[in-house]
Amino acid sequence: MTVATPRVCRPCGQVITGPADGVLVRVEPSISGPPRPVYAHLDHANLAGPDAARLRLLADVLARKLDALGGAGGE
Template sequence: MTDAMHLCRHCDQPITDPKDAVLITQEAGNSGPGRNVWAHRQHANRTEPHPVAVRAHRRWAADGTFDRMLRAAQAKADAAGDVEWLVSVDSTVVRAHQHAAGARKGSCATRPSAGPGAV
């Protein structure tokens, strides 16, 4: 490790002790040399998802494979009587802040009331 301080890939904390630094990979650069990726020794055994698995997951999510699997599992459990269907309704009201999109530009003053007793 050089004298320059490196950041841990997993916790983004600086690696101050050279004995604690582990080179976990070298990333290729688009133009010019790539960069070394460092981690604290305690984080060195953490792995990241394999690119092939990530591509398959994205493809299955996009083509509805996971939805079909969920529906099949639900149908099987429902046929066996293992599922109790319960519906919950939330009636929470959410209001936008006055500075949110669509709010009147300019002053924050309110308009005078047109109701009875207005001046």
């Protein structure tokens, strides 16, 4: 028998009691298993924020690409 893991709102940390009360805001990769869904209450979905690790990765890729193109002007 499989027991469902309760959905917890990422911003406030409270359990999401009903399916209509929460939304899936993103899926986070996991090193030791399948990806983990991240949920938030409907009222808190805008507070969940973007995935910081992916933003850092994107910034690094864009910085390297800009550097490969000759920098950001001024030289």
